[in-house]
Amino acid sequence: AGPSCSLRRSRSDCPVVMMARSFVVFLFTLPMAEVAGTWHAFNFTQTVDHFSAQCMKTFQQRYYIDDTHWRPGGALLHFLGGESPIGMEQLPGMYPWAAQVAAKSLQALVLVTEHRYFGESLPFGPNLSFSVNAEGCSGGLGLLNVEQALRDFVAVAASVKAGRCQGCPVIALGGSYPGLLAVMIRVRYPDEVHSAVAASAPLGFLAGGADPFGWFRIVTDATAALDDQCPGAVRHMFSAIRHADASALTSQSGAALCKEGLGEDELRREAEALVRTELATLAMSNYPPQSSPLAAACRRITDALASPNGGGGLGAVKALLLTEKGTAGQTSAPSTSPQCISVSAQRPAGRAGSVDCIDRTGCGGGRAGEAWDYMGCTWLRIGIATNNVTDMFPPMPWSEEWVTRYCARRFDSSPRPDLLPARFSFAEPAQLRIVTSRIIFTNGLRDGWSAGGILESPSAQLPAIVMPNGAHHSEMALPSANDTEDVVEGRHAILMHLEGWLQIQGVASLGQQPTLLYGVVPANLEMAGAAPGAMMPVLALSAIPGILIAALAIFSVCSRRTSSPAPLTSHPQSVGGNQEPLLA
Numbered sequence: 001a002g003p004s005c006s007l008r009r010s011r012s013d014c015p016v017v018m019m020a021r022s023f024v025v026f027l028f029t030l031p032m033a034e035v036a037g038t039w040h041a042f043n044f045t046q047t048v049d050h051f052s053a054q055c056m057k058t059f060q061q062r063y064y065i066d067d068t069h070w071r072p073g074g075a076l077l078h079f080l081g082g083e084s085p086i087g088m089e090q091l092p093g094m095y096p097w098a099a100q101v102a103a104k105s106l107q108a109l110v111l112v113t114e115h116r117y118f119g120e121s122l123p124f125g126p127n128l129s130f131s132v133n134a135e136g137c138s139g140g141l142g143l144l145n146v147e148q149a150l151r152d153f154v155a156v157a158a159s160v161k162a163g164r165c166q167g168c169p170v171i172a173l174g175g176s177y178p179g180l181l182a183v184m185i186r187v188r189y190p191d192e193v194h195s196a197v198a199a200s201a202p203l204g205f206l207a208g209g210a211d212p213f214g215w216f217r218i219v220t221d222a223t224a225a226l227d228d229q230c231p232g233a234v235r236h237m238f239s240a241i242r243h244a245d246a247s248a249l250t251s252q253s254g255a256a257l258c259k260e261g262l263g264e265d266e267l268r269r270e271a272e273a274l275v276r277t278e279l280a281t282l283a284m285s286n287y288p289p290q291s292s293p294l295a296a297a298c299r300r301i302t303d304a305l306a307s308p309n310g311g312g313g314l315g316a317v318k319a320l321l322l323t324e325k326g327t328a329g330q331t332s333a334p335s336t337s338p339q340c341i342s343v344s345a346q347r348p349a350g351r352a353g354s355v356d357c358i359d360r361t362g363c364g365g366g367r368a369g370e371a372w373d374y375m376g377c378t379w380l381r382i383g384i385a386t387n388n389v390t391d392m393f394p395p396m397p398w399s400e401e402w403v404t405r406y407c408a409r410r411f412d413s414s415p416r417p418d419l420l421p422a423r424f425s426f427a428e429p430a431q432l433r434i435v436t437s438r439i440i441f442t443n444g445l446r447d448g449w450s451a452g453g454i455l456e457s458p459s460a461q462l463p464a465i466v467m468p469n470g471a472h473h474s475e476m477a478l479p480s481a482n483d484t485e486d487v488v489e490g491r492h493a494i495l496m497h498l499e500g501w502l503q504i505q506g507v508a509s510l511g512q513q514p515t516l517l518y519g520v521v522p523a524n525l526e527m528a529g530a531a532p533g534a535m536m537p538v539l540a541l542s543a544i545p546g547i548l549i550a551a552l553a554i555f556s557v558c559s560r561r562t563s564s565p566a567p568l569t570s571h572p573q574s575v576g577g578n579q580e581p582l583l584a
Helices: 032-038 096-106 146-164 177-188 203-207 214-226 230-242 246-250 264-284 293-306 312-321 366-376 400-411 419-423 429-435 448-452 485-510 536-562
Strands: 039-047 058-066 076-080 109-113 170-175 195-199 439-444 464-467
Touching (some): 039 146, 058 146, 076 177, 109 146, 146 170, 170 177, 177 203, 177 429, 177 439, 195 485, 214 230, 214 293, 230 264, 230 293, 264 312, 264 448, 366 400, 439 448, 439 485, 464 485
Parallel strands (some): 076 170, 439 464
Antiparallel strands (some): 039 058
């Protein structure tokens, strides 16, 4: 994974890693010719607002199908789109282990659906979708939320099933933010989604139950494991930025930032954010560890500091952000100007857009970055901070009050961070076993998002697969000779659970009852021609449960009157013991 694609502008420009921000959907490097031809692109006429009786508008939502491994009786493997555009060039590297290995094992049809407000799936077109002067059915970002996105995914999958694989079980799959969506779609629509794979899904951050300093502590520890000199070198970089003036930051012998009219303080703040988010991105792709992009970045940084001509701390910034291949945020004139790192290209669009955005690991540039920034200012809590004690980054506090101020300035929005944990029952991980089943949680412990991951199985039907050497959904990469044993075993465990659940589903479907209809009397109870009194035995039997309930109620009242009162106690955790819920 080369650093030329790690800075965030348009992740569609990057063949290795697709990022519009930081709950990253990683794309793994694959030869394009091998798989590009297996995908077919379609548009679905989607409802703009699923929950309004007045807004009847529609838009075109982009989706893709790969039927290479599909066989009758197989599953529908639905990759849920996230906070990045999904074009044909990204597809070969999107969860390739699931698209090729798991799909073959499950004989699955693979469906990829782009998330609303990203890429070409824009409810009101490229301009009105982001207008600050429109709202509701007229335009703007107001219909960018999880509930609308989940309903989009259900509608697309239902259409594909009707046309290609009627009755096939749907397996929702996603990594990072799409991993969160995979959990929530299984909770919200258990009749539509048979099971789910939630890779690197940081539910704890959304629930407010994760250590804010955990994310960058994990990054720092992972960096030190690669090179014990790297954390100190990174601190040296940040110190150089804090003490540099605008001339040094924009000099080719310094940090090589482009001259874009930014003030000195603003330039320092954005330079720090660029370094922080670049290291965050590289850390998420830190697998296999010793040959990862983060390891290569550490070598560039330490080499720049050690070299007499390396330029010191600012030279290390340049070595990190601008290599001989350039970056997604570079600008250059072919024969007159050297390359430089563009801050403006990395900024989310919209009012007061900044690289230092609501998501401290990065939002991404342009409209996609703006959309992700907005989601963090409405329903998604992304509580991440640094302290320069347990991590190698300058102190950066986080609080709900800071979020409120930021979001008011940026979008005039009022965050509602407790909405999703309450609606989908993940304020506490144990709650999930009460409301859902058949969700696989995977986490690599070298991934910062694992600080908010589910690392212990809430139940046998909600298994947690933890990989000490794994990074950000790295188990979704194609198998290689460099794989660590824990990641290999993790992939096997995913397939084992899915195949077992699908076999149970297949056996259960053999004994399905005929469809029931409202107002249709069963044949054995039809009144026409029945002898007088023929209904009595049935009615008498049907009354027995009611009589028993009434008798028990009377007995209970009498018992209370004849016994001394006892104090009321509550033991919510003892209800049901450790029994598995009977869930769809």
